[in-house]
Amino acid sequence: MRIVAGKAKGTKLYTLEGENTRPTLDRVKESLFNIIQNEIQDSIFLDLFSGSGAIGLEAVSRGAKKAILCDKSKDACMIIKKNIDKTHAVENVELYQADFKEALTNRIHEKLDIIFLDPPYKTDFAIEAVKIVWEKDLLKENAMIIIETDDNSRILKDLESINCEIKDVRKYGRAYLIFLKRI
Numbered sequence: 001m002r003i004v005a006g007k008a009k010g011t012k013l014y015t016l017e018g019e020n021t022r023p024t025l026d027r028v029k030e031s032l033f034n035i036i037q038n039e040i041q042d043s044i045f046l047d048l049f050s051g052s053g054a055i056g057l058e059a060v061s062r063g064a065k066k067a068i069l070c071d072k073s074k075d076a077c078m079i080i081k082k083n084i085d086k087t088h089a090v091e092n093v094e095l096y097q098a099d100f101k102e103a104l105t106n107r108i109h110e111k112l113d114i115i116f117l118d119p120p121y122k123t124d125f126a127i128e129a130v131k132i133v134w135e136k137d138l139l140k141e142n143a144m145i146i147i148e149t150d151d152n153s154r155i156l157k158d159l160e161s162i163n164c165e166i167k168d169v170r171k172y173g174r175a176y177l178i179f180l181k182r183i
Helices: 026-040 054-061 074-086 100-107 125-136 152-159
Strands: 044-047 066-071 093-097 112-117 139-149 164-172 175-182
Touching (some): 026 139, 044 054, 054 112, 125 152, 152 164, 152 175
Parallel strands (some): 044 066
Antiparallel strands (some): 139 175, 164 175
């Protein structure tokens, strides 16, 4: 896994061993950032289920003003710290070792431009996170949320009960990216 573009382009990232994490594939990451490239510059970017931190660090490499990275795993946060140092992004990153609910409810106190949600696939964490974001009013005007999932029909059905607009859905192998905005 590596940073695809920007000031840290080509930097190889540390990853977690084992099967508890599922990194976003480089081709999915590259496609994601091609889609949102005009939104990245000077943005505040939240990578909520960070894993290795690759998505948030990619955002910083491409010009995000700040990335907030969050993962509940101590091991993941240790890897993220190493990747922050390796990409020279210390000044532009906040890292929280916390459950996503704790992070959204008590740690994040500023309006966000882009939120990337890539929770464990068989959970309802993405929907729960979107509900908290709405409840806490954490988005700037015209901000977006991107959900990575392998079960877009379930996620899309669950999103029907939330006040949001699905802007786009893209498929990459078994992974889907769902782009949404608040109505």
